[in-house]
Amino acid sequence: MIVFEHVGKRYGGRSEALADINFRVGRGEMLFLTGHSGAGKSSLLRLIMRLEKPSRGRVLVAGHDLDRFHLSQIPYYRRQIGVVFQDHQLLFDRSVFANVALPLEIQGVEPRESARRVRAALDKVGLLYRETALPIELSSGERQRIGIARAVVNKPSLLLADEPTGNLDPQLSADIMRLFEDFNRIGTTVMVASHDLALITRLRHRVLRLREGRLVGDEEAA
């Protein structure tokens, strides 16, 4: 699903954010990406999302060499990826329902079908009863779950999460992780960047460890 071949990334003249990264992720796998802040987790995710190009090497996702994409193809590529952000990135001027419906609106899904899928996604994260609420009325845990609902509403084959539990207490974090495991169980490839080591070790999935832009560990699921 994801292949990194000798990938390096350098911003401007500064030292390398990523250096010679090599790994493969199979379809349907679930794994964590860990390391201190500044170790390159976010840079790596940005490369997969094709927000940036690698300075060296190449990145393949679902068989596509991301370097070869024409600028106009990138939006269509991103639609196949669900992304969960640390700060959830919800739009505060519209309801929970409209927020989750956004990816479907972008893809031009017919409204009735869209409503059905939005409700299914909200149901999955246990917040169907909040569909008419505004994001401002929700707790941070709820907002994060809405962010997840939005990420999975178009049934992406790859789900990326950047510190999805960063602002949450351990109980809520565990709930969120369980959600990711649920999606993984139905075949979605899930990659979660997190520095919450206690949580990660408890969950027993494959872990990629980054330190100062280098891949220093690739531990298979226990």
Added chain:
Amino acid sequence: MTRRTTSSDSQRGERRGARASQVGLESRTRAWLRHHRAMWLDSARRLAKRPLSSLLTMLAIAIALVLPSGLWLALDSARLLDAELDESATVTVYLDTRLDESAAMDVAARLRDQAPVAEARLVTAAEGLAEFQQGMGLEDALASLKDNPLPAAVVVTPADTDPDAVRVLASNLEAMNGVDEARVDLAWLERLRRLAELGQRLTLALAGLFGLGVLLVVGNTIRLAVESRRQEIEVVTLIGATHAFVRRPFLYSGAWYGLGGGVLAIVLLTLGGHWLSAPVTALAESYGAHFTLPRLGVGGSALLCFCSTLLGWLGAWLAVGRHLADIKPR
């Protein structure tokens, strides 16, 4: 599972892509239309939510539109006047003073038979004197004259009103028997034409300049709108929105501003026309001309609205295009 090659992945991806494009065209067109309708309404709603600032923007556009379109209207009416003048471009043929009235009639008849003459009206010496007295208010001075000093004249309307053709006709007529002089006064007519041409160019230059002004007004307004919706743009870009999708609501906003400005400009022009019409008509009457201020009319109004809407759209397009490049998701 973990270390599988990616070739099968890629094949599956391609197959899915092919199917998607087959399902596509009709439903994609429907989705496209749906989004257009949604953005059309959404942008109108956003404008309506802040009526004062929207109105001010539209007013700025309207003011920029009023001057060139007002000038254009004035010029258009000058063209009408010009056409009227063309018809009045006549050659006055003064006959030999020694000819008596029947001989004058003969000459007039001969003139009428000339090919490039549309019409020839004889003004006898006596009629000429009467006209002169009336027109100039010189009754007393002329009454003291023993003989009528005026020659009989034939007012010839040329078939072709082109200045050069008229000049040729005049010199031909002058060569005829019994004709003393053929006079044509075209200089003032040509001067008027040049003036009209100057006015036309001035209007075009002003229209260009003020059109640019409209672009800037709309562009600046849209720039602020883009800035205030920056987060939304970043998010939708992250989840796969195309540039066209991001641009669409702003384009509609720009078009709305343009349309509103166009409508306001029509209102301003109509009001201004009413305000000016009485003095203009009075002024024209004092010159003995019949002239009323022209109206924009349905066609003109539609054209003005269309142009202003297009300008608004274009201004938004330029502004969004420039700022989309700046906005990159974090």
